Amino acid sequence: MVKVIEGDQDKIRSEPVLQLQEAGFSYSGRDILANVNLDVAPGSFHFLTGPSGSGKTTFLRLCYQALMPTRGTLRILDRDVRGLEREDIAQIRRRIGVVHQDCKFVDHLSMYENIRMPLQVSGRMAELDDSGFQDLIAWVGLSAHMDALPTELSSGERQRAALARAVVMSPDLILADEPTGNLDWKMAQKILTLLIELNKMGKTVIIATHDLQLIRTAKSQVNARVLRIANNQVQLAGADL
Amino acid sequence: MKQFFAFFSSFRVLLAGDASADSVVPPSGYTARLTSFTAGAMAFLTVFALALSLATGRLADRWSDELARTSTIRISAPEGQMQAQLDAVINVLETTTGIASSRVMTDEEQRRLLEPWFGPDLPLESLPIPRLVEVFETDNGPDMEGLRQRLSAEAPGAVLDDHTRWRKPLVNAANRLRLLGMLAILLIAGSTAAMITLAAQSALAANGQVISVLRLVGARDTYIARAFVRRFTVRALLGALLGTALGMLAILLLPAAAEEGAFLTGLGFMGWHWILPMLIPPLAALVAFGATRAAAFRALSRIS
Incomplete structure (x- = not known):
């Protein structure tokens, strides 16, 4: 069990982590997502699939308020995103861990500084359990790379570091956008294993991917729900996967 | 706020x-x-x-400060009347409230004033140069208009310059x-x-x-x-x-x-x-x- 600080997930949660009702997003008059109705239960594991450009990243960006829905209702962690101030958004993001395909690190800081950054910006460094942090680093297999700069790591190491940074605040929700997109199959499996372990710790996980082999592998290990985006709609995928 | x-x-x-x-x-x-x-x-x-x-x-x-407390009286009169008008001016000044003191500028001082324009060998005695009286005022100063009227009555060749026209632009x-x-x-x-x-x-x-x-x-x-x-x-x-x-x-x-x-x-x-x-x-x-x-x-x- 990897725990760096005490997180909100330790409280029993029953309300959906994410709740979308007739939600949609359009850009320059073009619908990217329309009429999305979805409840994401706490502790659930979701895959979001669909062809490139179908709106997977847009969906995830809505989930961490990098975008706001242009229609309908979106509630995240019991908060309606309409009318949220920038400070509120920052506060909610501290409860959401995001893993991007390109990782998004601050390149002049060491991996140690990058991974602990969520704690630093939220003023919770004093709560850092050092042995817990070392466990986290060991869990992602990066103990030997803490002084390295992000540019000195391989793609797989960077992706694992991004995962460590995403969970360092013990978030309620983990969003991963094509986390295995740049990785070979062996490394992709390793990342998937880490995400499944996080889910078993009670985290809600949503992974956007077009890698069906990854989804099939996951489904054999975890009770995952697969959502497919087609024609701007989010649908539950059938057994055809 | x-x-x-x-x-x-x-x-x-x-x-x-x-x-x-x-x-x-x-x-x-x-x-x-x-x-x-x-x-x-x-x-x-x-x-x-x-x-x-x-x-x-x-x-x-x-x-x-410097210019506000001083003024100058210039007396232009025919040679025979110069001393009489100078005495009249001094008399007026001595009997005017707001005047601390006054002083008739010497020939030497007037020569120095004119030196930049006419050179050092100016024959002051042979030229119809007006006489200058330097006036030092008290803090409150005199009634300038009243002083001007008394001077014009008792010494018609006297002209009072209270430096206003110099002072203001400076x-x-x-x-x-x-x-x-x-x-x-x-x-x-x-x-x-x-x-x-x-x-x-x-x-x-x-x-x-x-x-x-x-x-x-x-x-x-x-x-x-x-x-x-x-x-x-x-x-x-x-x-x-x-x-x-x-x-x-x-x-x-x-x-x-x-x-x-x-x-x-x-x-x-x-x-x-x-x-x-x-x-x-x-x-x-x-x-x-x-x-x-x-x-x-x-x-x-x-x-x-």
């Missing part, structure tokens, strides 16, 4: 510092050096504008110069703010990736802004300290004020005025703080 308190609260937090927040901004960059240079150069210029403003202020006061000119000095200081402060704003905007644009990562992991705008604001404020403060020190040194090395040097040699600071340029570095830091903070929040509002 809320914004006012927010501004000063963030200035207090800035002074307290946060090394970890500072480290998220890359440590070097030409924008930071540009800020130091700009603040230094502007502080150097401000020292001179301030010196000019203070010197012209002193000059205006001095001219005003004092006006000095006051204008003082105003221009202050305007120059305001323009310098505005230019400094503009330059630092541009440098901060450039730094913010160059660090777009850092800012988006910080936002992604839950950093508040104030946290991100602080890292930039602190850097630019400290840079501006250091630059302004150096610029002010050099400016004060240059002023110190100016020739000392001398009677014959008049205005130019009196350009330095005097007495407690030396304290004023020392206010330039903290004011430059405050300008940098305000400019960078505004630029940072503007830039951040465009990043989700």
Whole structure:
């Protein structure tokens, strides 16, 4: 069990982590997502699939308020995103861990500084359990790379570091956008294993991917729900996967 | 009012510092050096504008004081009547309230006054030169109009010059110069703010990736802004300290004020005025703080 600080997930949660009702997003008059109705239960594991450009990243960006829905209702962690101030958004993001395909690190800081950054910006460094942090680093297999700069790591190491940074605040929700997109199959499996372990710790996980082999592998290990985006709609995928 | 308190609260937090927040901004960059240079150069210029403003202020006061308490009576009369009119003028002056004393200028003094125009060998005795009487007034001074009327009645050749026509343009000119000095200081402060704003905007644009990562992991705008604001404020403060020190040194090395040097040699600071340029570095830091903070929040509002 990897725990760096005490997180909100330790409280029993029953309300959906994410709740979308007739939600949609359009850009320059073009619908990217329309009429999305979805409840994401706490502790659930979701895959979001669909062809490139179908709106997977847009969906995830809505989930961490990098975008706001242009229609309908979106509630995240019991908060309606309409009318949220920038400070509120920052506060909610501290409860959401995001893993991007390109990782998004601050390149002049060491991996140690990058991974602990969520704690630093939220003023919770004093709560850092050092042995817990070392466990986290060991869990992602990066103990030997803490002084390295992000540019000195391989793609797989960077992706694992991004995962460590995403969970360092013990978030309620983990969003991963094509986390295995740049990785070979062996490394992709390793990342998937880490995400499944996080889910078993009670985290809600949503992974956007077009890698069906990854989804099939996951489904054999975890009770995952697969959502497919087609024609701007989010649908539950059938057994055809 | 809320914004006012927010501004000063963030200035207090800035002074307290946060090394970890500072480290998220890359440590070097030409924008930071540009800020130091700009603040230094502007502080150097401000020292001179301030010196000019203070010197012209002193000059205006001095001219005003010196000329305000003296006047001159010029007596032009045929040779046979000159002494009689001179006596009449002295008599009028002695019986007028507001006159502290008076003095008839000697031939030698009048020769010296005319020397710049007619040369040293002026035959004063053979020329119809008017006689001059220097009048020293009390603090309250005489009733100038009443004095003028009495003189015209008792000494028709006497003309009273209370220096108003000289004094006004001189004092006006000095006051204008003082105003221009202050305007120059305001323009310098505005230019400094503009330059630092541009440098901060450039730094913010160059660090777009850092800012988006910080936002992604839950950093508040104030946290991100602080890292930039602190850097630019400290840079501006250091630059302004150096610029002010050099400016004060240059002023110190100016020739000392001398009677014959008049205005130019009196350009330095005097007495407690030396304290004023020392206010330039903290004011430059405050300008940098305000400019960078505004630029940072503007830039951040465009990043989700």
